[in-house]
Amino acid sequence: MIFERSLQRELAYTAGAVFMVLLTIMLTTMMIRIVGFAASGQVDPRDVLVLIGLTVIGYMAVMLIVTLFVSILFVLTRWYKDSEMVVWLASGVSQTRLIKPIGLFAAPIIILIVFFAFVGWPWSNAQSKLIRARFQQRDEVSLLAPGQFRESPTTHRVFFIESMSPDQGRVENVFVTSTENGKVNVIVSKTGHTETMKGGDRFVVLENGRRYDGEPGHPDFRISEFARYGVKITSQPVVNTPTSSTTSTPGLLRNPTNDNLGELAWRAGLPLIAINLMLLGIPLAYQNPRRSRTINLVMAVLIYLTYSNLLNVVQSQIEQGKMSFGVGLVSLHIVVFALVVFIFWLRVRNRPLFSRAMFQRASQSR
Template identity: 20%
Template sequence: MLSAQSGPARAAVARRRHAGWWPALIIDRYLLRELSKPLLAILAILVALFASYSTASFLSDAVNGLLPGGAVARLTFLKVVISLEVLIPAALYVSVILTFARLHSDLEFAAMFALRLTPAVMVRAVLTLSAVLALVVGGLSIFVRPWAYRNLHEMADRAATLLDVDAMQAGSFYVSQHGARVVFLTHRDGPGTPARDVFVKLAYSDHDEIISGRLASAVPTGIANGGSDVAMSDANLYELSHVPGKSDEVLHVQAMTVDPNSRNAAPAGYSSVAASTAQIAASGSSEDIAELQWRLSTPLSTLLLGLLGIPLSRTKPRQSRNLIFGKAFAVYFGYYLLCTCARTWVQHGTIAEFPGIWWAPGILGLLLTSMAGRQPALALGK
């Protein structure tokens, strides 16, 4: 008797489970699609804005002759790659709030709950997307970002050794290589024209050269992106020695050619942001510890921000969306301000290795727990 009834009973249970599982799978796919559309759009806008800002900064240096024009695109690309660890969590956070606020106001969630779908289905969709993006952000922070910083520093150091004299303007000091080269033009009618009353200072390991010329013009070197030399007339050359016992020298020449460019870039100094993750993990310096904790915290921040967008998207009847986004932006900027402050404090030794910067994600986690406790199932159920 029990055996005869167990078969139909198990079949009924299976049918009920299948009836609940299939709509949940459809809702999962629907929510992931609805979340992905604004996510991609917002991320594209943020990347475009950041790339435009970076390009404008590099173009300004290129116009002033401090940067080869061909390096602008690569430098901008590297800056964008570095910024993705911050832009992706921001885009996820805004997309969750934007999508779920719309679904609340359009009563789509009310219809889903009328079909007996639990709030856990909605939480699962956000958790899935946040986990995938957390892995992407973690890979960017741990592996790609140090590579981008190394290339950025190398390109910036190489660019700093090249000076396009022909593009320089009068009235500005052009300083590069940490002050190893200074050029100043007193008068010039425009780019490409001869300059009058020119000052050049070149620093070497054993002496400094100061050259003051009445007239100067650019002489192309024939090297691609290699800058240009300077042909000077009626010039005074001052050589100031750093070697004890060696006297300084003064020389007046009718014509001379000066190379203000250093063809060999000085090796880049150590930088924790450009060092590999394995290298800073083995280091005990406070700067490396702060950088390592920052890289490891970015996936956690991505996951927490994605989940925090769920309760923040909850709207009350007749509540303005501006209030929702105002509160959401305040939480986001407050959190990243805490993270950057914590990182700086660890770098300077103000805060020990533990808690390090982990207290900032901890505060965000407590905020998420608190909001989830006040609103059952992360405010999706009622």
């Protein structure tokens, strides 16, 4: 049918444009945020692009939901604004006839939302956490940076080097300070290099330097000179503690704790949100030609934010054991679906959502 093909074609064009705008905003925001983490030493600068890509994958389901809802509102609002919808309604096409073509258009998007909610979200979170853990638990040599004071996360040591060879094999003008049992140890050296023993232990061997040992506030510091002095490099194995947001969906089902059930309800809620918002966008797009189109967009933003925040509240209630998993999984979405049916009923009967008489009665009651 010409009507269905025209609607689906325009929805596809609009959805592509909306998705590109959302993706650009997401990439810009994540780039600023993750580059800030890299500058503060929380992530490896070489992993910035990888972390940005993983973050986009994690939030892909949310971006697709917004894309679907906004594109439906944009297209139908324009049809009302340009009186195209009036022509279709006069030709015998009711608002309920819009459900089929919009549903066919939304079906592949909803399938992608299911995939990214149940697979992409936990996988991207797990990979991001693993990359961060590897960087935070690297050995002390990896911490060194020329011209910067660096504190070891595993020991009470602070390192400073003036220069370093490209392979991190040799360093020059080294300063190392550590605190043990209330005493301060300060080591300065002109040069140094790394060595690996037969047992696998690694050392930074300092050459031609001095060591100062003593307790702050007391004058009896001991000063000793050395030709070679070894500082053992400590390292930790990478420990990646799983959380509910990084656990795969089958893992949540195998271990149904409150946290895992709350996370499962949140993931299952994303495609349900997409379906309800897809249906809600049809009657919500009703547009008076003499009214600005921005009103519908503002309402769409408020509805989505309210809906998503309520889903987060349901997740929190399940995690705290205040709501059962079954009730939390369906209650919110059933209420929203009933609201959608009610709004459809008002539109089919050509009744406004908010009449002037309602506002008059509300003002008189005050």
